[in-house]
Amino acid sequence: MKGYYGKYGGQFVPELLMPALEELDREYEKMRSDKKFIDELDYLLRDFGGRPTPLYHAPNLSQKYGIKIYLKREDLVHGGAHKLNNALGQALLAKHMGKKRIVAETGAGQHGTATAMAAARLGMEATVYMGAKDVERQKMNVYRMELMGTEVIPVESGSKTLKDAINEAMRDWVTNVKDTHYLIGSVVGPHPYPMIVRDFQSVIGKETRQQILEKEGDLPDSIVACAGGGSNAMGIFYPFLEDDVDLFAVEAGGKELKEGPTVAYHSASLCEGKEGVLHGAHTKVLQNKDGQILESTSISAGLDYAGVGPELAYLVNIGRLKPRYITDELAVNAFNELSRKEGIIPALESSHAVGYVIENAKSGELGDTVIINLSGRGDKDLESLIKRRDENENC
Amino acid sequence: MKIADKFEELDNKNEAALITYICAGDPDIESTKDIVYALEKGGADIIELGLPFSDPVADGPIIQAASVRAIQNGMNTDSYFRLLEDIETDIPLVCMTYYNLVYARGIKDFVSDCAKSGVSGIIIPDLPVDEAGDLIRESQKKGIANIFMVTPNTPAYRIEKVSQNTTGFIYVVPRMGVTGNKSELGNSLKKQLDGIKSDKPKAVGFGISTKEQVEEAVNDGADGVIVGSALVNIIASGDNVLEKIESLTRDLKRGCLKKGIN
Numbered sequence A: 001m002k003g004y005y006g007k008y009g010g011q012f013v014p015e016l017l018m019p020a021l022e023e024l025d026r027e028y029e030k031m032r033s034d035k036k037f038i039d040e041l042d043y044l045l046r047d048f049g050g051r052p053t054p055l056y057h058a059p060n061l062s063q064k065y066g067i068k069i070y071l072k073r074e075d076l077v078h079g080g081a082h083k084l085n086n087a088l089g090q091a092l093l094a095k096h097m098g099k100k101r102i103v104a105e106t107g108a109g110q111h112g113t114a115t116a117m118a119a120a121r122l123g124m125e126a127t128v129y130m131g132a133k134d135v136e137r138q139k140m141n142v143y144r145m146e147l148m149g150t151e152v153i154p155v156e157s158g159s160k161t162l163k164d165a166i167n168e169a170m171r172d173w174v175t176n177v178k179d180t181h182y183l184i185g186s187v188v189g190p191h192p193y194p195m196i197v198r199d200f201q202s203v204i205g206k207e208t209r210q211q212i213l214e215k216e217g218d219l220p221d222s223i224v225a226c227a228g229g230g231s232n233a234m235g236i237f238y239p240f241l242e243d244d245v246d247l248f249a250v251e252a253g254g255k256e257l258k259e260g261p262t263v264a265y266h267s268a269s270l271c272e273g274k275e276g277v278l279h280g281a282h283t284k285v286l287q288n289k290d291g292q293i294l295e296s297t298s299i300s301a302g303l304d305y306a307g308v309g310p311e312l313a314y315l316v317n318i319g320r321l322k323p324r325y326i327t328d329e330l331a332v333n334a335f336n337e338l339s340r341k342e343g344i345i346p347a348l349e350s351s352h353a354v355g356y357v358i359e360n361a362k363s364g365e366l367g368d369t370v371i372i373n374l375s376g377r378g379d380k381d382l383e384s385l386i387k388r389r390d391e392n393e394n395c
Numbered sequence B: 001m002k003i004a005d006k007f008e009e010l011d012n013k014n015e016a017a018l019i020t021y022i023c024a025g026d027p028d029i030e031s032t033k034d035i036v037y038a039l040e041k042g043g044a045d046i047i048e049l050g051l052p053f054s055d056p057v058a059d060g061p062i063i064q065a066a067s068v069r070a071i072q073n074g075m076n077t078d079s080y081f082r083l084l085e086d087i088e089t090d091i092p093l094v095c096m097t098y099y100n101l102v103y104a105r106g107i108k109d110f111v112s113d114c115a116k117s118g119v120s121g122i123i124i125p126d127l128p129v130d131e132a133g134d135l136i137r138e139s140q141k142k143g144i145a146n147i148f149m150v151t152p153n154t155p156a157y158r159i160e161k162v163s164q165n166t167t168g169f170i171y172v173v174p175r176m177g178v179t180g181n182k183s184e185l186g187n188s189l190k191k192q193l194d195g196i197k198s199d200k201p202k203a204v205g206f207g208i209s210t211k212e213q214v215e216e217a218v219n220d221g222a223d224g225v226i227v228g229s230a231l232v233n234i235i236a237s238g239d240n241v242l243e244k245i246e247s248l249t250r251d252l253k254r255g256c257l258k259k260g261i262n
Ligand SMILES: Cc1ncc(COP(=O)(O)O)c(C=O)c1O
Pocket: A080, A081, A082, A107, A108, A109, A110, A111, A185, A186, A187, A226, A227, A228, A229, A230, A231, A232, A233, A301, A302, A303, A347, A349, A350, A375, A376, A377
């Protein structure tokens, strides 16, 4: 069925949005094979975004952990994360659709920043909703967005994180749908979003495939990516789905893999979530027995989300994708380790993928050659990590 | 009582239906019962009882806040159905909630609990008719109405789909946006209502809070009006709630009496 991955996906949205989703689906189908559109996006990704990004052999980590570790350097994309791949694609699409304004949600502020960049470049108006808790822990990105002319609105409802920012962005969209495009930042939401975002992010996997074949003459044994909503993961995995390559999605294990009545002390929806419907899609969701959505927990704002993209839920169910998790503490260790060993400061989100590899390199599970999708750089996280360090020293 | 029968009864009296929304468990479970009785006394024809959800994307700040209060004070799906069983009334009750709560209980069980506790209809704002096949099947078995929405941007082919699948009434949203009471109806409502070719009753909701707006909607051809946020605001104020609810309801109902005069 259209818009479904097995039983996952769908369009669980208010009637107000149905015409907009149908329009988006129609226009995207037209544009995805339009040569002018493709060329324009390629050009922007290259000369504005800095693509292709390198596939870098990390020699010191490889030596220490005994397997060949490659990093796909999405941290080098303009803005500092993979988010721009999708933001440019969707903003360009929205512009072709005649939309004047963009709304978006953001967790870590990376998608908001990417949206702000795309909007400024294409001369569109942008409003970004961001949970008040995330505004606090990712201040630098708020400044960046505002500098590029984007209005940032802190969201005070619910858990004050990504989930609530999505709620608010959707409310804005239903009100202004006529001239506004909702530029969703991950492979979540109602159809056609999970497909569109995955397609725009697949540039990561396409490049990676070519690069690893050039360097190794062979495909890797495994690929590891962190998963919040799952866009950097789907982006690198998608071109490898038919290959004999093990795929690992690493979620935020937060403090521990436990749940209270209203809170999950982690954000591991693929590992721990139950079947449900959140933000327009049937997927795996952190929820209580009644179906009330739990507040998720993670040190990394970009992974702090109670849902996950429907296609990832499907790939886990059919056994193609292995869901894993890494706790806050191990993610911080990995953050420090990559900085010290390779001179690369990773985003806290990406540190979860790095953490999984260094914790499990010796188990044999990852094979001899592994590629980590280094989805972003860590500058945005320094302030909150310094605060965390000072707090730990004081107690 | 079936919703369709209620509309027929009112039609014979030349009245439009006053449909009132409150959030169950706001501010607490006990008060909800009294508020329902106050609504009934004031003249409400149908009562929508919201089962609050943690992430109500179709609702504005007023109903969001009510949902938070209700959940914090212990409202959940079990206590919702217990409350419904406790309420003694002849007027139709409609369950309004979000799809994940229905899905989590199991569609079949949810509908069957609705039937057992006297619910006449179900509205799920994040379940468009395209995804509602299972719910419609189960509801038909139990004789429960499924109410779907038509919005200003709904194209003709979707209006037809909604009209075919709606039982009870068509929920006509006269403007873009979420629930809340700070809008004007504007002069496009008549055109919107005329454009909805259907033999099902049409009730207009979202943004109606005064008797004047009720009259306007009824004059434009609405068979019913739905008022929510204005009532929830009274509950939120905590001041003389029952009295004020009853008197606003009575006032709003007066606006429903002119049907068919123009
Ligand atoms: C650097 C980085 N990586 C990963 C993520 C998580 O998103 P996704 O799972 O969609 O890739 C984010 C989100 O903000 C991010 O900023």
